[in-house]
Amino acid sequence: MALTQRPNLRRPTLEDVARKSGVSKSTVSRVINDEPKVRAEVVDRVREAITELGYVPNQAARQLVTHRTNAIAVVATEPDNRLFLDPFFDCLLRGIRRELAEHGAQAVLLFLDEPDDYARVADYLGGGHVDGAVLFSLRPGDRLPEMIDRIGLPAVFGGRPLLRDGDTMHRHAYVDGDNRGGARQAVQHLVSLGRERIATVTGPYDQETSAADRLAGYRDVLLDASPDLTERADYTRQGGADAMSALLDRCPDLDAVFVASDLMASGALQTLRARGRRVPEDVAVVGFDDLADIAESTDPPLTTVHQDVEGMGRLMARLLFGRTERIEAPPSVVVPTRLVLRGSA
Amino acid sequence: MALTQRPNLRRPTLEDVARKSGVSKSTVSRVINDEPKVRAEVVDRVREAITELGYVPNQAARQLVTHRTNAIAVVATEPDNRLFLDPFFDCLLRGIRRELAEHGAQAVLLFLDEPDDYARVADYLGGGHVDGAVLFSLRPGDRLPEMIDRIGLPAVFGGRPLLRDGDTMHRHAYVDGDNRGGARQAVQHLVSLGRERIATVTGPYDQETSAADRLAGYRDVLLDASPDLTERADYTRQGGADAMSALLDRCPDLDAVFVASDLMASGALQTLRARGRRVPEDVAVVGFDDLADIAESTDPPLTTVHQDVEGMGRLMARLLFGRTERIEAPPSVVVPTRLVLRGSA
DNA sequence: TTGAAAGCGCTAACAA
DNA sequence: TTGTTAGCGCTTTCAA
Numbered sequence: 278m279a280l281t282q283r284p285n286l287r288r289p290t291l292e293d294v295a296r297k298s299g300v301s302k303s304t305v306s307r308v309i310n311d312e313p314k315v316r317a318e319v320v321d322r323v324r325e326a327i328t329e330l331g332y333v334p335n336q337a338a339r340q341l342v343t344h345r346t347n348a349i350a351v352v353a354t355e356p357d358n359r360l361f362l363d364p365f366f367d368c369l370l371r372g373i374r375r376e377l378a379e380h381g382a383q384a385v386l387l388f389l390d391e392p393d394d395y396a397r398v399a400d401y402l403g404g405g406h407v408d409g410a411v412l413f414s415l416r417p418g419d420r421l422p423e424m425i426d427r428i429g430l431p432a433v434f435g436g437r438p439l440l441r442d443g444d445t446m447h448r449h450a451y452v453d454g455d456n457r458g459g460a461r462q463a464v465q466h467l468v469s470l471g472r473e474r475i476a477t478v479t480g481p482y483d484q485e486t487s488a489a490d491r492l493a494g495y496r497d498v499l500l501d502a503s504p505d506l507t508e509r510a511d512y513t514r515q516g517g518a519d520a521m522s523a524l525l526d527r528c529p530d531l532d533a534v535f536v537a538s539d540l541m542a543s544g545a546l547q548t549l550r551a552r553g554r555r556v557p558e559d560v561a562v563v564g565f566d567d568l569a570d571i572a573e574s575t576d577p578p579l580t581t582v583h584q585d586v587e588g589m590g591r592l593m594a595r596l597l598f599g600r601t602e603r604i605e606a607p608p609s610v611v612v613p614t615r616l617v618l619r620g621s622a
Numbered sequence: 623m624a625l626t627q628r629p630n631l632r633r634p635t636l637e638d639v640a641r642k643s644g645v646s647k648s649t650v651s652r653v654i655n656d657e658p659k660v661r662a663e664v665v666d667r668v669r670e671a672i673t674e675l676g677y678v679p680n681q682a683a684r685q686l687v688t689h690r691t692n693a694i695a696v697v698a699t700e701p702d703n704r705l706f707l708d709p710f711f712d713c714l715l716r717g718i719r720r721e722l723a724e725h726g727a728q729a730v731l732l733f734l735d736e737p738d739d740y741a742r743v744a745d746y747l748g749g750g751h752v753d754g755a756v757l758f759s760l761r762p763g764d765r766l767p768e769m770i771d772r773i774g775l776p777a778v779f780g781g782r783p784l785l786r787d788g789d790t791m792h793r794h795a796y797v798d799g800d801n802r803g804g805a806r807q808a809v810q811h812l813v814s815l816g817r818e819r820i821a822t823v824t825g826p827y828d829q830e831t832s833a834a835d836r837l838a839g840y841r842d843v844l845l846d847a848s849p850d851l852t853e854r855a856d857y858t859r860q861g862g863a864d865a866m867s868a869l870l871d872r873c874p875d876l877d878a879v880f881v882a883s884d885l886m887a888s889g890a891l892q893t894l895r896a897r898g899r900r901v902p903e904d905v906a907v908v909g910f911d912d913l914a915d916i917a918e919s920t921d922p923p924l925t926t927v928h929q930d931v932e933g934m935g936r937l938m939a940r941l942l943f944g945r946t947e948r949i950e951a952p953p954s955v956v957v958p959t960r961l962v963l964r965g966s967a
Numbered sequence: 968t969t970g971a972a973a974g975c976g977c978t979a980a981c982a983a
Numbered sequence: 984t985t986g987t988t989a990g991c992g993c994t995t996t997c998a999a
Contacts, residue, residue, distance in 0.1 A: 288774070290976055301986045306978060314984055331772055336749030337685035338976035341991045346682075348746065350730075355716075362707055371700075374733055383746050385695075386731035388719055401693065401728050404681030406751065427676050429633065515919075574860075635992055646970045651994060659968055683992035686975045 289330040298326035309334060340405060348383045349597060350402060350410040352421070355390050363512065364540065364568050365586060366413070369435065372590020373411060380598060382408075395420060403428040409601045411435060411593050417484060422449060431600035433593050437486045437609075450600065451609045452593045456487045456565075459582040459614030460494025463535045463563040466580070466616055468498060472533035472561055475499060476506040478520040478545060480537045488512070491537040491565060506531065510541055517541025521548035533561040533622065539571040539581055546575050546621070561622035577620030584614050634675040643671035654679060685750060693728045694942060695747060695755040697766070700735050708857065709885065709913050710931060711758070714780065717935020718756060725943060727753075740765060748773040754946045756780060756938050762829060767794060776945035778938050782831045782954075795945065796954045797938045801832045801910075804927035804959030805839025808880050808908040811925070811961055813843060817878035817906055820844060821851040823865040823890060825882045833857070836882040836910060851876065855886055862886025866893035878906040878967065884916040884926055891920050891966070906967035922965030929959050 291309075295302045300319060307315050308323040315323075326332075340346050351373060353366070370386075377384045385407065387398055402410055402425065409431040415421055417439040425432045434451035467475050477495045480488025496502065505527050510516035517536055521544065524531060536542035542564030546556060554560045556577055564572060564581035572579040589612050596610065636654075640647045645664060652660050653668040660668075671677075685691050696718060698711070715731075722729045730752065732743055747755055747770065754776040760766055762784040770777045779796035812820050822840045825833025841847065850872045855861035862881055866889065869876060881887035887909035891901060899905045901922055909917060909926035917924040934957050941955065 291978095292976080302977080303979085303987080304985060307985090310978085316984065319984085333745065333748035333773060335686070335976050336746075336751055337682045337691075338991090339749075339978075340682035341680070341686055341976080341993085342978045344991085346751075348751070362709060362712055364707060367707055371735070374735060378736065378739060378742070381742065383732065383742055385746075386733075387728065388731075390716070390719060391723065394723060397723070397726065397728055400678065401681075401730075403678035404684075406681055406691075406693070428678060636994095637992080647993080648970060648995080649968085652969090655994085661968065664968085680992050683975090684994075686977085686992080687994045689975085 288335070289332045290335070291332075293330055294323065294326045294332050297330060298322045344405070346406060346408050347381065348385050348407045349377055349594070349601075350407040351384055351386045351413070352398065352402075352410055353386065353388055353413040354415055354419070355388050364570050365538070365566055368568060368586040369413075369590040369593075372587035372592075373594045374590075375587075376591035376594035380594075382594075389421070395424075399424040399428070402430055409433075409597045411597060414485070415439075425449075431597060433596045433600070435589075435593060437490075439484070439486050450596050452589050452596060452612065453610075454487070454584040454589065454612050455614045456490035457494040457497070459565060459584070459616075460491040460535065460537070461497050462614065462616045463565065463582050464495050464498040466618075467533040467535065467561055467563060467622060470533070470561055470622065474506065474528060474531040475502070475533040475535065476508070476524045476528060476531045477502075478517055478524070478534060478536040478541055479507060479509050480512045480541075482509065485512075488537060495535055503528075510537075512538050512541060514540050514544040514547075517544030518548045519544075521545035522552070525549075525552055525554075531560065533563075535563050535565075537565050539564040539566040539568045539579060542579055542581070542621075543571050543575050546579075550576075557620065557622050563616075563622045567617050572617070572619065575621070580619045580622040581617055582614045583617045585612060588612065633680070634677045635680070636677075638675055639668065639671045639677050642675060643667045689750070691751060691753050692726065693730050693752045694722055694939070694946075695752040696729055696731045696758070697743065697747075697755055698731065698733055698758040699760055699764070700733050709915050710883070710911055713913060713931040714758075714935040714938075717932035717937075718939045719935075720932075721936035721939035725939075727939075734766070740769075744769040744773070747775055754778075754942045756942060759830070760784075770794075776942060778941045778945070780934075780938060782835075784829070784831050795941050797934050797941060797957065798955075799832070799929040799934065799957050800959045801835035802839040802842070804910060804929070804961075805836040805880065805882070806842050807959065807961045808910065808927050809840050809843040811963075812878040812880065812906055812908060812967060815878070815906055815967065819851065819873060819876040820847070820878040820880065821853070821869045821873060821876045822847075823862055823869070823879060823881040823886055824852060824854050825857045825886075827854065830857075833882060840880055848873075855882075857883050857886060859885050859889040859892075862889030863893045864889075866890035867897070870894075870897055870899075876905065878908075880908050880910075882910050884909040884911040884913045884924060887924055887926070887966075888916050888920050891924075895921075902965065902967050908961075908967045912962050917962070917964065920966070925964045925967040926962055927959045928962045930957060933957065 291302045291305050294305045305323050308320050374384045411433050413435040434449050437451050437453045479492045482488040482492050508520040508524050510520040536545050556562055564579045567581045567583035572581045636647045636650050639650045650668050653665050719729045756778050758780040779794050782796050782798045824837045827833040827837050853865040853869050855865040881890050894901055901907055909924045912926045912928035917926045
């Protein structure tokens with residue numbers, strides 16, 4: 278079988294459309310860009326020529342003069358535990374996409390898998406393919422923010438970036454949940470329930486500020502909690518299950534646990550059930566995120582710290598518009614959380 | 623807080639680099655593109671100027687003359703049940719990204735959420751932002767293939783596209799697993815085990831050819847299976863669990879089930895356990911995909927039809943290169959499957 | 968081995 | 984309301 282689908286030899290240009298409709302390139306350009314001062318009759322004629330020729334504007338040419346692409350990059354580091362499969366990220370990304378779409382901008386998602394990817398992605402971002410970027414889950418000491426700076430590309434970060442000493446990251450805009458405050462609410466609730474041995478399953482607090490902040494919130498309330506009651510996991514379901522197991526081994530008498538994400542909490546619930554603990558009678562469980570797909574369908578349903586994740590995504594997009602379009606938008610934003618009581622605590 | 627990070631007022635151009643290093647634009651261009659016939663000394667001088675100025679080539683300008691972008695779009699429809707969270711897709715996408723990266727090409731992921739997205743994505747694809755596209759999980763009757771045709775963009779489909787009558791989709795390249803053959807192997811295995819009431823949980827066979835083909839494979843072997851033994855689901859874990867439940871209600875005496883994806887199979891196993899059926903003693907279970915994350919960690923481990931999912935992703939990228947770079951590559955490919963025996967059957 | 972000049976397809980003054 | 988003209992920043996002949 279031969280190649281049947283090949284690129285057309287020459288795509289029609291403005292010039293072709295102009296010739297066909299008997300006007301100048303400028304007029305065609307005006308029609309394409311919906312500029313008002315063109316006679317209706319001419320508009321029709323041009324439109325007709327456009328469809329007949331199957332004309333699609335060459336964005337590279339347009340970009341070259343307007344310096345705008347109408348595209349926004351979303352850059353995500355794909356860690357060992359698949360970011361991609363995380364419902365939190367899915368939800369956040371949906372928010373970003375929707376907000377961008379409502380502004381007529383195209384979201385393009387780029388991944389950073391291997392170290393080699395950095396150079397290529399940096400070239401892409403610096404090459405004028407996009408008007409701005411939203412950046413996620415960067416590792417501490419990541420070179421990307423610095424690259425972004427050099428390039429001079431408007432950017433917004435998902436989550437408060439982890440600072441290296443003397444870093445300039447505070448100059449970057451970000452959107453984050455009130456992780457510390459939310460964690461505090463969660464743990465205070467457990468305390469108010471009369472629980473006395475309150476453990477916590479944390480995220481990778483050396484890698485992500487969200488994890489560090491949630492742990493800090495736990496410690497804010499439980500100033501003198503035993504270190505045995507803290508177990509670090511990786512924001513995956515399996516990680517949550519394993520961490521719960523370790524906690525039970527170490528502290529069989531624990532009567533509550535604050536798990537730093539719903540996904541991990543669902544794993545923890547599984548472990549608790551397998552090990553014969555009743556929830557919430559024996560062990561009260563509070564999660565974090567309030568992802569509908571998870572928190573409402575666990576058994577029992579999860580008491581958890583609510584974040585408006587899709588809203589955070591939208592907010593990130595809006596902040597970015599603030600930086601590309603000079604639309605009114607605050608610099609960085611910390612989104613409030615609230616505790617949602619369900620069955621698990 | 624004022625905007626601290628703003629785009630540089632003017633990014634350095636070739637011209638700037640040329641002036642700074644005392645050569646012509648052509649020479650700088652040659653250095654950038656690693657052309658051989660430039661004096662080593664000059665190369666150094668130019669390179670130096672480039673780093674000093676922080677010069678990054680303007681891709682739009684380059685594109686305008688070369689007609690190449692070095693970027694490939696991956697377009698995915700986000701169905702109601704999050705494609706994004708499907709480990710199969712995650713794995714396939716990883717294969718595509720890796721293969722592209724090895725060719726120095728940048729993968730950019732676009733989503734098709736809302737109907738409105740079509741026009742924007744079509745503009746993007748037609749606007750010369752990318753050299754080609756890989757397309758996934760299109761709905762039957764999707765307008766995108768037609769748009770791609772009109773645009774004349776090289777494209778490869780993930781999975782055999784579902785034809786509408788009189789459609790031209792056969793002209794498009796695709797990569798697919800041997801769904802029908804694999805399903806046949808799975809069911810034949812169950813038959814060889816002496817199972818007599820073999821049910822199947824299918825994917826959305828009216829939407830995806832993979833689901834239709836796997837069902838066809840089941841029927842190839844079980845010519846006169848009762849329709850009661852077939853239950854349609856949606857390729858999600860929960861869907862698999864529910865379908866299994868329905869099957870058990872209808873046919874309590876079933877002794878085996880072929881589940882058309884590992885994710886659904888893991889749900890089915892959960893249901894079987896909850897309903898007191900032992901696997902494989904009471905009910906033998908075979909899955910499809912052989913995703914390491916799932917098949918090896920279910921209880922019992924899943925006997926399943928293996929597909930080299932990451933390899934399929936890579937293959938898609940290679941096919942696309944065949945269409946954009948005239949690299950040798952076959953037209954469409956059907957990748958063989960094989961049965962992997964583990965504990966569940 | 969290097970430079971000059973043309974032109975990719977578009978937008979944006981400026982004139983008409 | 985429309986057309987003319989001059990670039991945007993790069994690659995690519997062609998000459999030197």
